[in-house]
Amino acid sequence: MQAISTGIKGLDFILNGGFAKGATVIVEGQPGTGKTTLGMQFLYHGAKYQGESGIYITFEELPEQIYADMLQFGWDIKQLEAEGKLRVLCISPDVLMEQMIEPNGLFEQIIRQMNCKRIVIDSISLFKYVVAFAQSIRPTIYRLRNILRKFSLTALLIREQTEEEGAFPPFENYVFDGVIRLKLKPYMETYRIRTLEVLKMRGRQITEGEHAYRITNEGIYLLPARSMVGDYAYVQRNEYTPTGIDKLDEMLGGGIAAGTIYLLDTNSKANYKYIVAAILASRLNIGENLVAMISSLNTAFTFNELMRMFDINAEEVIARKGLYFIEHYNRSYPDMYLPFVLDASKLTIENYKEWLVEQLGQLIRQRENKAENWFLYYDLNTIIAEHGKDYVKKYFAEETALARTRGITVIVLCNFAEIGEEMASYLQRTVNGVIRTWVDGSYQYLQVTKSANGKISEPMLVENISQKPFIRLL
Ligand SMILES: Nc1ncnc2c1ncn2[C@@H]1O[C@H](COP(=O)(O)OP(=O)(O)OP(=O)(O)O)[C@@H](O)[C@H]1O
Ligand SMILES: [Mg+2]
Structure with missing residues (x-):
């Protein structure tokens, strides 16, 4: 199975090369853990270095904020958009769903036109507002999965984790191919350490454990656990x-x-x-x-x-x-x-x-x-x-x-x-x-x-x- 580089060297290492081509992977974590950064790094790296164009779909933020945030990491998103390699789409979840389902709708058109290989949806947590109260979110999730498969997009779906979620993984974690969890953990009383754990990744041999990462001026840098200084x-x-x-x-x-x-x-x-x-x-x-x-x-x-x-x-x-x-x-x-x-x-x-x-x-x-x-x-x-x-x-x-x-x-x-x-x-x-x-x-x-x-x-x-x-x- 072909590996798709994640844009993060340490993450590629623990995924034995990267994501499986066409896999849909959930990236979950609490606010500020680096989900957006990880998603954008994946797209930027693909568009800039791997010849894989991508779409970033966001429901909340204004594109200007995203451009500015990403420029801090040296990622000129606007430039890649001008070259037709990357696209930031700010739309509402219900419009997205509508357009995804519709044959030859806006979604399909963009994908074909860009020859798009990667997609990030930031975030799927808002999908629950698409469906009417008391209705199940499951059909929406299945529909999303089927569309992503149809276009063989390698996809990251960002999911906001809440404190009270507890031990019960949400339904989405069962449906999709992989789950990556980002955490911000207390360390030695006054410090915090960011960790990434692959909870699930169908079809790939993974390095288990919580791996520490930092958000640096060049984006996320992950140091696989148990790698120490050699002799x-x-x-x-x-x-x-x-x-x-x-x-x-x-x-x-x-x-x-x-x-x-x-x-x-x-x-x-x-x-x-x-x-x-x-x-x-x-x-x-x-x-x-x-x-x-x-x-x-x-x-x-x-x-x-x-x-x-x-x-x-x-x-x-x-x-x-x-x-x-x-x-x-x-x-x-x-x-x-x-x-x-x-x-x-x-x-x-x-x-x-x-x-x-x-x-x-x-x-x-x-x-x-x-x-x-x-x-x-x-x-x-x-x-x-x-x-x-x-x-x-x-x-x-x-x-x-x-x-x-x-x-x-x-x-x-x-x-x-x-x-x-x-x-x-x-x-x-x-x-x-x-x-x-x-x-x-x-x-x-x-x-x-x-x-x-x-x-x-x-x-x-x-x-x-x-x-x-x-x-x-x-
Ligand atoms: N150059 C940098 N060096 C260190 N940390 C940085 C740098 N740039 C941004 N950060 C930190 O990265 C975090 C932002 O990560 P990001 O926006 O990707 O998180 P998120 O999980 O998407 O958050 P949210 O759930 O709020 O959307 C912020 O806490 C910010 O302080
Ligand atoms: Mg975010």
Whole structure:
């Protein structure tokens, strides 16, 4: 379905391109929320930049007032009227209805003559005065809908919302294709914030939520929710490795960027192992080398089993010198693994960091000329259990800085609830991305709360499925 740009970049984004061609959309809001501005921006943009002429129908205001108001945004409506691309019609609702119904009436003539593609009616709230007292407005609404469809006009119908309207959507909201609600909400006691929410939009995939907008000197500017400042400076190679979890990749702009550091926060009830496994397997699949810290709950065997579920044969990876283990618990490994086990079990807190830096440095230096990419799976729960929180406080920033300078991509497992708020916020500041998963009631959730490309997600439901990657996000 062809998308018709709304004239507002952020709105196009949350409508996945714009309105559906020929859709009729209600724009509702209380006085002063920006309905007229939105309607005019849609028409102005269409006429000026998209080759789509439009009609603005108003029942109350004098055109001079509208011209003057719009000129504040730099929109010279009179000029576009002179060019035959836009038309402001001030008529009464009953005349409009009469002319719309009449075959080859004024309405039809103007549409044909202008080759009109867009229309705004400001506002349909006055239609109720067209019909006689106690008569239903429904036939009028249906008639309006049918006429708009007949001419395949992309239409915005402005509707004034009243305070007492309450929870019952009016009949019109059911009949037309879309509903956009504008709000002016109190914010931090003394401020107000304008928000736009798409309540309904047939045939288009929308970004849910209330999105903040401002009325600026260039009209409405909308900032889609959950778009924050990105960490582009750290995305060194602009290479993204998909995690294999579709929705997660979508959120991360393609996957986990090479050379970035991501935290995976998980509480004890949540199942994180498939998330980690999906990420690790995808890196091994493209030939990266992995250094994996084996936690107290896992062994190299359970790790290998998990990899096998993702079609990775760990022993083959070991054979190509692509997989190393960091072992904190002095457990035994098969002989073939031994050259690939970095034994940290006998180290004190004082020399652990030096050792880690040395080991990783050596690994990478040995093979630097092969331009290999390295991936580190780091388990902070193990580090804290073995070396205490102080170690993390002291060295985590240093370790991440080191990883960055060597271009190592890192995923760090941790548990915010256990490490406490202060430490959690420190960690979150230090890394490029944060993925959180938790169990609440009878569902597991996952949310990207920070990412290298600045996008953050809403909490998504985690569903277990029987094939790779064994979880699906909803
Ligand atoms: N350049 C500007 N910068 C910031 N705000 C502006 C600017 N120009 C107009 N506004 C504000 O925009 C609002 C007008 O919006 P608009 O007329 O589109 O609202 P509306 O929803 O159509 O209102 P009504 O229900 O009264 O018709 C006013 O409150 C005005 O103060
Ligand atoms: Mg208005």
